[in-house]
Amino acid sequence: MKHCLLCSSQLKEMLTFSQFFLLKPEKPRICSSCFENFEQITDQHCPRCCRKGSAEICSDCQSWSREGYQVQHFSCFTYNQAMKDYFSQYKFQGDYLLRFVFGETVREKMRAFKGYLAVPVPVSPEKFLHRGFNQVEGILDGAGIAYKNILEKRDTVAQSSKNREERLQTQQCFSIKEDQHLPEKIILIDDIYTTGKTLQLAKQILLEAGVKEILTFSIAR
Ligand SMILES: [Zn+2]
Ligand SMILES: [Zn+2]
Known part of the structure; x- marks a missing residue:
């Protein structure tokens, strides 16, 4: 019997035909009541960064725009308490099995970005x-x-310089690995979008290297 990755309650078997015949093991997952604690981003959100609430361009995106940066961000869930708890258990307590929790949702969402190379934001x-x-x-x-x-x-090292643009330049922490063939279209993936700074930094490096189109994506916003 399989158990929910988050609350350990028993899960109903959901073997598909191919899993049944090919004896492929079912991927670990969570139960529906745990899944309901996560809040999917609905239609009412900022058109640029998926921040929930208003369908107007949000204040974060307006600041980016004033400074000459474009935001084209897609996200799956709002960063609510359940999501905070999830990331704390996954990232900070290092429960690596939890990488499967959003498998289905992420796979579904990413279908819209065929033709884009998925590039994860690296950690140091x-x-x-x-x-x-x-x-x-x-x-x-x-x-x-x-x-x-x-x-x-x-x-x-965190630096407090005068404006956001200077900070972005001094805080550039990304570089492109040697001998990379860069495609024309990339979708950068991060776990959580808060101010958008991390993704903007990574995007700048790729734009400077000649990538034509860069979208960004996160599990939570
Ligand atoms: Zn559960
Ligand atoms: Zn926005």
Whole structure:
């Protein structure tokens, strides 16, 4: 008998025909009442970054726009308490099995981006050593989505310079790995979108390297 990854309650078997005949094991998943605690982003959201609430362009996106940065972000869920608890158990307590929790949702959403290379936002080598995995790669693996690691990240010291643009330049922590063939279209994937700064930094590096079209995507916004 399978158990929910989050609350350990028993799950009904949901073997598909191919799983039954090919004896493929069913992927770990969560029960429907745990899933209901996550809030999917509905139609009422900022058209640029998926922030829930108003269908107008949100204040974050307006700031980015004033500074000359474009936002084209897609997301699955709002960052509510259930999502906070999930990421705390997955990332900070290192429960690697939880990479499967959003497999189905992420796979469904990513269908819209055929033709884009999925590129996970990297973690710094220090974080990787400490955590043992990159949480974004884990989620993509759990969803069965192909991706390519073309970026690397170093830790930066927080600096408080005058404006957001200067901060972005001084805080650039991403670089492109050596000898990468860059496609024309990339979708950058992160776990949580808060101010959008991380994804904007990663996007800038790729734009400077000549990538024509870059979208961004996160599990939570
Ligand atoms: Zn459950
Ligand atoms: Zn927005």
